[in-house]
Amino acid sequence: MGNTTIDTGNNDGVRANGGDLLLDMNSPLATPGAISVLSNALSLHATSGVISAPRGINLRVSGRGQALYADGGTVSVVAGNVTSAGIGKLAGGTAGLIQMANMRYNDPALSSGTQGNGIGVDGTARVELSGFNRLYIGRTGNSFGLGVQGATAKAVLSGTNQFTFQQSGAMGVYLYGGGQLEINSPLSLTFNGASSIGVTVDGGSNSQVLDGITANFTATAGTAGTGLVAQRGGSASLRNFVVTGPRVGIGVWVAENSTVNLTGASRISITSPTNAQRYALTVGTSMAGVDAIFGTASGTSVRGGTVVATGTLNSTGTLWNNPVAGSYGIYAGANSALASVVNLTGDTIETSGAGSVGIGTYGNAQVFVVDSTVRNSGGADAIYMRNFGSPTQVTDNNEVHLTNTSVIATGAAYGVFSANQSNGWDNVFSMRGGSLTTEQTAFYAYGPLSATIQDATVRGDDYLLWAANIGATGEATLLDLVASNSTLLGDAGADSAAQANITLQSASHWTGAAWNLSNAGIDATSAWSIPQNSTVSQWVRNDGRIEFLPPVGANDYKFLYTTSYAGGAGSVIALNTYLDSDGSPSDQLVIQGGSASGSTRLDIHNTDGPGALTFGDGIRVVSALDGGTTAPDTFFTGAPVLAGPYAYRLHRGGYAAGDGQDWFLRSSIDCNNPAAPSPPCPVPPL
Template identity: 35%
Template sequence: MLRHLGWLAACCAASAYAADYPGLTLNPGDDFTLQGNDTVNGATAVRMSSATLNFGAGPITVNATGTGIFATNGAGALINFLPSSVVTLNVTSPTAGVGILTSSSSNTAIDLQADSSLTINAYQGINLAHTPRAAPNRLSIGDGATLRVNASGTGMAPKGLLINNNNSVVVASGGTLGLGTSGGRYARALESSISLTYPDAAADKFTAAPGSNLNLSTTGQDSDAFYMLGVGEALMQGNTDIHTTGANSTGFYLYRYGAPTSHLLVAPHAGGHATILTEGQGSHGLWAINGSQAEFANASLQTRGDEAAGLYALTTIGETTTQVRAADTAIATAGAQSYGVLAQGYGTDVALTRGTVATSGAQAHAVVVAGESRFSADGTAIQAQGDGAMALLMSSDRDAQTATVSGGSLRGSAIGIEGGTARVELDGTAVDGATNWLHVADSGALAVLRDVTVPGRDPSQTDAPAFPAILHGTRAAGIAATATVVARNADLTGAAITEPGNTSHVTLIDTTWHMTGSSTITNLVNDPSLIDFAAPQGGAYKTLTVGNYSGDGTIALNTYLGADDSPSDKLVIDGGTASGSSKLRIKNTGGPGAATQAQGILVVDTRNGGTTTATAFSLSEPVVVGAYDYQLYRGAQTPEQEQNWYLRSAILPPVDPTNPDQPGEPIPTYRPETPGAVMAPEVARQVGARMLDTFHDRMGDQYALLNSAQRKAGWGRVIGQRLTQRWDGDVEPRFKGNIWIAQAGADMLERDRDDGLSDRLGLFSAYGQADGRVDGFVQGEHGKQAGKLRVEAYGLGLYWTRLKHTNWYWDNVLMGNYYTGRSRSDRGVAASLEGWGFTASSEAGYSFFPRHDIMLQPQAQLVYQYTSLDNTHDAYSTIRYHGGGALTGRIGLLLQGNADQPERIRPYARINLWHRFSHGESVSFGPSDSIRTEYGSTSMDLRIGLAAPLNRQTELYASAGYGFDLDGNQRQAYYGNIGVRYSW
């Protein structure tokens, strides 16, 4: 029974029975409602004009062999799926069946209201056909509503949803649109296209609101999930899931035809997601062509097939620029030649913000800029893995491309430029090349870029003659490249290779380049940056070969610091000029140091007429190993070497023009730290000698001891000395400074014997320090100021003195010392000092009296000192002391007044002749270099002094003197000594 419209429909609306319709025809003005459990069957199940068809609550089934619902021409048709309706539409034709079809000018509205559900099983799900410049059809899916299309069949082109010309689709928040196709070819899930006869008059619009759900999937060949041809707009702001499995089946295919443009926005709002996955050969995540615009945000694009790009933007010659933007988007591809991003053609523009690009597979470049295209990335991590895969490839023949990368990273074989003219700007970017961070070569040398056929019509599109396929060629092979790379605040790792016949201009600004392999660059500006050569592997050092070099940056070279021609990394100037004021930082690779004898170690090599300016290079810091200070020199002794730069640890003597075949001996350049280090043991001995001194300097006056009623005594004294002393040896060390000592002691035992002898046994302790300037033969200059030396000594001693009333004495002393200190060069390099030593002295004197109050006393003394300093080190090498002893003899003559009157002031004068028995001492720097110093000398000193009793128990004694060398060792010393003795 046919349920008619008007009062009959109203009367029957509440009835609880199901109707089975053999087919429905709705005429203009009809308003008809299908109720739950109703069924409609027919070749065309429902045919309607300007009518309204409602689907009520409950399950409703529509079965057709040709078309499920057909809206014919008319003023407008409305198909309503009311709340809670559950509709299944089945069309059995495997080659032409359509679920819902609108005619060219039907002006049809299809509304899925809240919580309604429509499932279509057909060859084509919904076809919104329309005539250009007429009122549009529309499809809307409300909150909680679901439209699912399962399009399949044996025909050429199953479709899920077709939107033709000015039609629109809206998926509201909470709504779900699921479109899937299987079988056939060109089986697109959602196709939006226009009449090619009037392309400027039509614009489809697809909108999926925030909170909506969109699911598109295809399985056939050439079966794109979303296909937009012509002009139109698609906004996807909800959850988006796209999946294709066939070959040449893109996730999104955009081809602008006509004006103004095709625009795609995939940007899920907070909490949403957008996932695009393709799994077939040549199946790109996005393919945007000729003026199309695509924007992605918070999306994921994955391809799992050979030759399948994540984002592919193409502009053919004479067409409007294609633009693609992606923010916070992850792009990942897996497969041979599966590029992450491909910007190709004339004026194509692709920009990434944040996000990631990761590729894996042979020749699977992460980003390819081909033809005359532009690419930019800001804060994006870009990585390529696979044989021949590059993070960024610029490929052309005669066109110009640009790439700008700010922040983020490029990892893999980082940047390749082949053919054409390319400019790459890096700002704050980490570029990490597995082998090369830059490779410049002829077109076709680095990558296989295929000719591209842009599809024209397919058999499912009717007005094909105006829309042929386009063959887009890539580039001619064998064309040289000109590459300009500017890196600011970047971090580069890898080698840079410029193949012969190609040109590279590289500018480094506040950038660090970790150079891991030998490199070639045509023109290099280092302004100011660091080029850091990686450590040699297997003894293979590296070269950086440039045509022209300029700047004020730093080049860090690895060098085996040894003798002439030791291996080193090199900067090679090949046919051009090196200028500016760059620093060379030398990193020793285990060289022990040695005195160079000829030109030295080559570090800057000029070839084929290359030149260098006089200020082009200098050392960034001292180059020191062992005892030697290597200096940087421009030129050597032959004309072909005059533009080269060498490290030498010796100064070449000038060539005698009258005898050029007999050059003089090179002058070694010992480092400034050597004089202070080598003289430290001797200065320690000087402090020890002043602590010991002589009997009269230490005790004052022997006659006061003999004649005092108080037989035991305690004593203390302060010694000062101004010393200038030079010693012979390799570095001719000289010390000029002050020695200060405080000393105190006491008799522990006193004994008088019947035979007139008196013995005293005592202990003393002392603290002393030497602090002064150091100079020597350093850096090729005699007497050059080198640094400072400070030695502190702590002493503890035992003395035994025997006195005879017939006026002779015999004094024996044994003292142990602990030493600390520091030597420090004027350039701030210090070495700590620590060690020990002992001193033994035996001294005797015999008095004569020309008259009763005048005494002459010849004296003799023998002193042995042993000093052992611990091995130490400074910033440049170990310092090894070998320990050693020194023997010194003294003969002297004392003249004293009031010698027989201990209660009076007793002045005296003394002359001493000292002889230091010759011995040499070596100090080793590093593994092999030893610096030897000779310490034998003969000197004289003159002293005057007095002993003054203050009372019966206390006596003050003091002396002053001057000493000098007799054998040319330039010793000059001023002495001062003041002490007090208290007897009891």
């Protein structure tokens, strides 16, 4: 037929129930001309058989009508122009096949005031889109572009597909209960209303990798949009996924034992300071119908590139960009005993807003980052780890593990900020390879934090680490840093009621001062370089090398204070000393109330002292205060200590009361040295 208008009111427009029907406006068997079907029900309805419109058709539905519907048969339309003035849809199906190519739905260039949803299939139905399809989803509440419900329902997209959503609370693609989607070409989703979601995977697993989806959120006010939601055990894999636009609050939201895998050149850009939310299909409803099907909505106060709450995110090669104040690049954690897991490989995380965080963890979070970059420019922290004290919520350590990853924090941003108020659980951080640099403090801790650094470089321009006093709840702060084959740069210390320990292993080197550091351990292959006066409140165990950096002035000699010192075989303390007469300045090891034991060589570096005879105690290099003691064989010098004709030897004990545990350098003169003065040496014979 051609040149025909069919208006059936509340009844189906065209139905196939056992036979086939061809709607061809250019058929030589009929008068050429446009074919239009007007209906408040189902315009093209195939129960059994085939309805085919191969050369274009105009369909207009109103009320609860749907333009294309299959419940056992096949509907095939090419170059269709469809408008909806009600709460219905472009297409729906519970069985059979719907094929569409080169479709226009609610095109604003052709009609105005349109409404209606997109495509929804359930049961065993299948929908296929090919060619160039431009769909404008109308102004119904919680409208959706493409909904697939159930593991035996499927949608296949080829060609170019552009979906534009005009109403707030819209959903681009909604896969429920294992509904299957196959994408063979890029899919563009544009949301002009607030509080919208690009892709939702609600239960079940999609077997295909969804490649080339772009979700663009263009609203200028209202609740922010979300790129992808996986919830209630849903699982999906996406490649080259792009989330963009001025109203993005969350890029990827993984909840309730769900899993999301991102690969390719995925790009997530957060732009909105407002919160986002998600929706859930009401159990027992059908996406093939037209009734309200979304019964719940839940929001979050977290804005981030990804929010992983009791689910798992696996990402490779993704760019996470978030310049919004007070938000996150990556956030993992929830008020739950279930773990929130993030695995990143080759990703880039960039945050820059005031108070922003690169990677944030909470509760039972487990974050693993490989071959990636984390950069926070002027925000709060590159990495923020927090645990609260609820025993029903915190059932495991809160962990971040980096491998061959660069962490850069500039401006006011800290490197790793740990706030742990849980009882019995640690915040755990590890870095293997890579680097961590910050203009502030590299590790700042409230409550227990265990940090392990291997084959890496860590620099804190303000502090390498600081252990702060915990508040009224939680365990006391214990910051334990163990470094292996690593370089540490920056000062380290602790508040009065906190503890901080540094252990250097396997050729590690720390350059920095200690400010009430609790304990310091240096193995036989490692070294600690001290640039300022330092205090280690409990003990120093030195099997390697401790060296005081050279003074830059007459008053720049440094003291290392500690309660107890133990030196292993082969250990060294290198001191700078002005070799002259009694009381000349020198770096010193100071034992306060404890003991010094073991066997340590003192390497004395003369700071341009001319040499002189000492007549009293000499030059003090080790002090014992407040009842401190030193074992008789604890210290010795190796190579001769010489300044001109004067030779200095190490002695334990001074002449004054209370100096018996101190160690001094005392000199003698070699009168055979041509530089020996006379007196005291005899005048050489003429």
